[in-house]
Amino acid sequence: GNQWGYGKEDGPSAWHRSYPVAKGSRQSPIDIIPEQAFHDNSLGPIIANYDHCTSINISNNGHSVVVEFVDSDNRSVIQGGPLDNPYRLKQFHFHWGGKGCDGSEHTVAGYSYASELHLVHWNAVKYKTFAEAATAPDGLAVLGIFLKTGDDHRWLHTITDALYMVKYKGSVTDFRGFNPKCLLPSSLHYWTYLGSLTTPPLHESVVWIVLKQPIVVSDKQMGKFRTLLFTGEEEEERIRMENNFRPPQPLQGRKVRSSN
Ligand SMILES: CCCCCNS(=O)(=O)c1cc(S(N)(=O)=O)ccc1C(=O)O
Numbered sequence: 001g002n003q004w005g006y007g008k009e010d011g012p013s014a015w016h017r018s019y020p021v022a023k024g025s026r027q028s029p030i031d032i033i034p035e036q037a038f039h040d041n042s043l044g045p046i047i048a049n050y051d052h053c054t055s056i057n058i059s060n061n062g063h064s065v066v067v068e069f070v071d072s073d074n075r076s077v078i079q080g081g082p083l084d085n086p087y088r089l090k091q092f093h094f095h096w097g098g099k100g101c102d103g104s105e106h107t108v109a110g111y112s113y114a115s116e117l118h119l120v121h122w123n124a125v126k127y128k129t130f131a132e133a134a135t136a137p138d139g140l141a142v143l144g145i146f147l148k149t150g151d152d153h154r155w156l157h158t159i160t161d162a163l164y165m166v167k168y169k170g171s172v173t174d175f176r177g178f179n180p181k182c183l184l185p186s187s188l189h190y191w192t193y194l195g196s197l198t199t200p201p202l203h204e205s206v207v208w209i210v211l212k213q214p215i216v217v218s219d220k221q222m223g224k225f226r227t228l229l230f231t232g233e234e235e236e237e238r239i240r241m242e243n244n245f246r247p248p249q250p251l252q253g254r255k256v257r258s259s260n
């Protein structure tokens with residue numbers, strides 16, 4: 001089957017065996033070097049219209065914790081910036097490290113953050129389904145937001161307080177009325193480049209928009225992510241969900257652009 005993970009045997013260095021695109025020319029994440037990014041004045045601001053979003057549930061898929069949204073219309077979209085049209089919000093999830101270790105996927109001049117939030121959107125103007133968009137070169141737009149540790153994040157509690165209900169792989173529970181705009185930093189300045197999913201199937205279908213300003217969360221809140229398990233309730237072995245991040249991949253001559 002498609003069992004992949006973040007362990008020694010099934011982790012990122014082994015993914016290429018089942019997913020040869022892992023060695024492709026536009027893989028993610030990458031190390032972003034701010035001084036080498038191209039300031040593109042034609043890059044407008046990112047506009048996230050999440051006020052009419054409808055969250056459905058929160059789940060543990062064995063790789064991360066995921067909040068899914070209704071994406072049957074354009075009620076919650078991201079547009080502007082490098083995007084030619086609105087992209088629909090489908091889900092968001094996180095990547096994080098272990099106790100005291102950082103776990104972001106993108107790095108900034110070699111610097112890792114504690115965690116990285118990914119808001120996944122798809123191009124419903126050009127493609128009929130998410131699955132079709134997920135394999136198209138301009139099919140997905142993922143908004144990446146760094147998390148650094150410090151004070152408590154006022155709104156992240158809504159998520160961390162629900163994690164005990166999705167401790168085990170395969171668990172899902174209702175999660176209504178959550179608006180992810182409360183997880184955005186005050187500045188929407190960003191870097192953007194063409195890349196891929198950072199988990200199998202690693203499709204090279206993502207326009208990445210990585211915000212420069214991290215949000216601040218507490219160590220305690222990060223610790224709650226690490227109470228999740230990679231393993232299911234029925235499994236004997238309990239493996240703590242942590243270090244679920246792919247390391248930076250070769251830039252292969254790609255240009256990283258920077259908004260003002
Ligand atoms: C049809 C196959 C699509 C698989 C990708 N699904 S996804 O929601 O875009 C996704 C993106 C990402 S990522 N890190 O944004 O590339 C990670 C996991 C998933 C997931 O499947 O949960």
Ligand SMILES: [Zn+2]
Nearest residue numbers: 093095118198
């Ligand atoms: Zn992700």
